[in-house]
Amino acid sequence: MTPASTAAIEVTGVDRIFRRRRDEVVALRDVSVSVAAGEFVSLIGPSGCGKSTLLRLVADLDTPTAGSISVFGKTPRQARRDQDYGIAFQQAGLLPWRTVASNIELPLKLHGVGSAERRARSDELLELVGLEDFGKHHPDQLSGGMQQRVAIARALAESPRLLLMDEPFGALDEITRERMQNELVRICRDTGAAVLFVTHSIPEAVFLSDRVVVMSPRPGRIVDIVTAGGAGLGSSHERTDEVRDAAEFFHTVAAVREHLHGSPVAGVRGVESR
Structure with a gap:
């Protein structure tokens, strides 16, 4: 049994260098960060800064050149084998010939779960993401936002304690994107x-x-x-649309923007010194 205090993710001194013939590209250099159990942590930075590379390292889709990564106290490979995490990408990646329900069931089927149990879990997840009336539809019958909800449901099929999400709402229009953000807050609150x-x-x-x-x-x-x-916004599990109009929200957005532009504002609340 993994202790409750064990971090969901622990990244320590990680480098990732890609070598091609005589050239090398340093994607990550001395990265250390942790994610607590139940915590929501975002990675943000300019294109090519290694955000997706870091997520792929945690997901055991790549290997660090130096440093270490643990997921609930295990190696990423062992965590993958134990189905400790689910993954959702910018493209939903649904199989067009399978129904919505059977797309959600696919990870369970691959791991030998019986049909009755798969069906029950699919029904549960369809209700969780608000698509209980669409289980028999095919992906091309759904909007982009609905497809992303199916992808999130599929990522949750094996009840993972961790979700790895690489710009899952990047291709959506602004209204749908905000709606999906609200849905994700609710899903994280309900699943922990x-x-x-x-x-x-x-x-x-x-x-x-x-x-x-x-x-x-x-x-x-x-x-x-x-x-x-x-910064006064409360737990990520408590966010509602009203937060978007709060002074603390705009203050925190400004703090992140200042750091991205390389000019941190002294005394800004909510910023951890490093």
Whole structure:
């Protein structure tokens, strides 16, 4: 049994260098960050700063050149084998020939779960993401936002304690994106899953997160960490549309923007010194 105090993610001194013939690209340099169980942490930074690379390392889709990563006290590979995390990407990646329900059931089927149990879990997840009337539809019959909800449901199929999300709302229009952010807050509150979330949107990162990790241009390093909860916004599980109009929200967005531009504001509340 994993102790309740064990961090969902612990990244320590990680480098990732890609070598091609005589050239090398340093994607990440000396990155250290942790995500507590049940915590929502966003990674934000300019394109090419290594946000997605870091998420892939946590997901065991790549291997660090140096440093260490643990997921609930295990290696990423063991955590993957134990189905400790689910993944959602910018593209929903649904199989067009399978129904919505059977797309959600796919991870369970691959791990040998019986049909009755798969069906029950699919029904439960369809209700969770508000698509209980669409289980027999195919992906091309759904809007982009609905497809992303199916992808999130599929990522939750095996009841993971951690969600890894790489710009899952990046292709959506602004209205749908905000609606999906609200849905994700509710889903995280209901499941208690920790989240590592990659985004290019500062308001999205602040609205969703307990902490926002700001990264530098390549080679990716952590510039600073802005604590949204500490800025008066409360837990990420408590966010509602009203938060978007709060002074604390705009203050925290400004703090993240200042760090991205390399000029932190002295005395800004909610910023962890590093």
